Amino acid sequence: MPLSREGLPIVTVPLARDAVVEPVVLAWSPDAEPTARAAATMALIRERLGQQERIT
Numbered sequence: 011m012p013l014s015r016e017g018l019p020i021v022t023v024p025l026a027r028d029a030v031v032e033p034v035v036l037a038w039s040p041d042a043e044p045t046a047r048a049a050a051t052m053a054l055i056r057e058r059l060g061q062q063e064r065i066t
Contacts (some may be wrong), residue, residue, distance in 0.1 A: 034059060
């Protein structure tokens, strides 16, 4: 059985098939450029979840 960093057992629980889909929202100030780490995270999310963008 896998253990956590604290040495506690890790248990997996299957998700219900009728789980609600929640949107992922990325937001930042237009006055600030995202850091390299933030930009990489945004790219990964777009790659994995799709390219649905809405800019308001």
